[in-house]
Amino acid sequence: MKASRLVSILLLLQTRGRMTAAQLADELEVSVRTVYRDVEALSAAGVPLYGDAGHAGGYRLLDGYRTRLTGLTADEAEALFLAGAPGPAAQLGLGSVLAAAELKVRAALPPELRGHADRISGRFHLDAPGWYAGADETPHLPAVADAVWHSRVLRVLYRRWREPTDVERRLEPYGLVLKAGRWYVVSGPGPRTYRVDQILQLAPADEEFTRPRDFDLAAYWRAYQRDFHDRLYRREAVVRLAPGVSVDRATNHRTEADGWTRATVPIESVDHAHAEFLRLGTGVEVLEPPELREKIALTVAELAERYGNFRTHGGD
Template sequence: MKASRLLSVLLLLQSRGRMTAQVLADELEVSVRTVYRDVEALSAAGVPVYADRGPAGGYQLLDGYRTRLTGLTTEEAESLFLAGLPGPAAELGLGTVVAAAQLKLMAALPPELRSRASRIRERFHLDTPSWFRGQEQSPHLAVIAESVWNQRRLHLRYQRWGGQALVVERTVEPLGLVVKAGVWYLVAGAPEPRTYRVSRVLELAEGDAFERPEDFDLAEFWTAWSDRFERTLYGTRVRVRMTKAGLDRSQYRLTGFQARFIRSLEPAPGEEFDFPTESLRHAYGDLLGLGAEVEVVSPVELREQMIQTISAMHSVYEGGKLPPWE
């Protein structure tokens, strides 16, 4: 355990440069006192690590010192071949780069790790798009990725959700790209961070350079934004009650957010609860699929719509009377 931690300290200093004891402690999830002891152990082993005093100080390696030791474990080597993301990498124009990097890594691995990594690549494949939906065309993705990397503003013509009439023009500071279920999203400040679906970018032009906020965390932002988006999207509530079978079916018949919401409430069969939906129109489609296992209590207009539909269906199947086709 200590040897692994010492290697982590060494690789962190090599990859990031000067780091304070507190930052190292936070990164490794240990105490600052443990970091002090680890640095002393590295120095005793001949690693040229030294400390700068003062507010801007910290530990760093002697200029030019590099270790060729990677310390890859079997699991770490295997995980690198699972993280190749061949589809998204190809969309970014990096497909050949990823393949070349994996080839070099394969050649550098010792034989016992090489064989396992090779089996990983042969037996596992990541396909990011969801079922029954083709890959979205994002012709501007490579340019956007270049702007993210080079920290250059983008002037966008963007089609917002809702049709051609909602085309807007924005100048944004690209902070990161996220691929979600095969769909690419740009996270950009304008000035506050917002998300843009890359496939809806109609035209773009690169602008001048900007300073990226040092405290911006892409993964943290995306997690918080996704949670807000789902809660906003499913902002309408209708009062329902379900049978036990209906509660069970809701876990695979409804959307992931709706299923998680119902699980969090833990309603008993027959107990009324507020069901989250995008709108009454969406609730009609969602709940009709549960058949007689759900009852809409309110609002009245949705309840009446369900009754009318069920009555019309009864006429079709019981009396053979189809509604007018027009």
């Protein structure tokens, strides 16, 4: 919609300064001609917008001009308050900052959008950790976050899973990631990923580092997760699934005459797959690998023996 696009142009120039018509067109995914028309519309509406010619030219707002957030749509206002994360912010030592920011944004919203924001924050609450996962103790998280923000080197004593378990590391913290209630710090050189709750001791070094300009934290994390899953699920199991039963990551589906589906499932290990498939009860039959099928068969036999007396001496 044109109105939304005009607000976007205004906010882009307000936050980024001078931008060319081509840059605005790329950002908004429209033609340069459309940007020209939109700029004319803004100027006609009284927005102090100026265009400079030449190689270093572009559009800019009059120095000191600011706009209130009246251009927010109802959906955008709701999303803004739904995205608030008071728990993680408090862990980072930013709880009061987040609260102050929300108050300022709410005050800047027009009354009709303020009602939407209040309603969404009163009806949705984000709680990242799982039910059966205890909260990790992360006493060093605020110090790590401060080092991330100020590009300061950290020297830590870190506990890893393999020997030697406790090692000293020099970290150049590029960014923090919260995944399923657990904090990770992505650090150079490398970069490499560390669990913040496994930092045993921390000492800020009197040293700054330069964060790589081309480093994209979100892109790195996506690639890290893909690599993690590729390394984790290196084996495969062939299973038959009862009608209505499905398994994540299953491939090569083939429906058989009895209605069951034969599929291939990546597995981390025989022990892990054993526990996962047992949860499906009679809805799955493992065909391969032989050692997994045998392990499940032995467990089922033990369960049958343990509960066998129930059928003989059970209740009515």
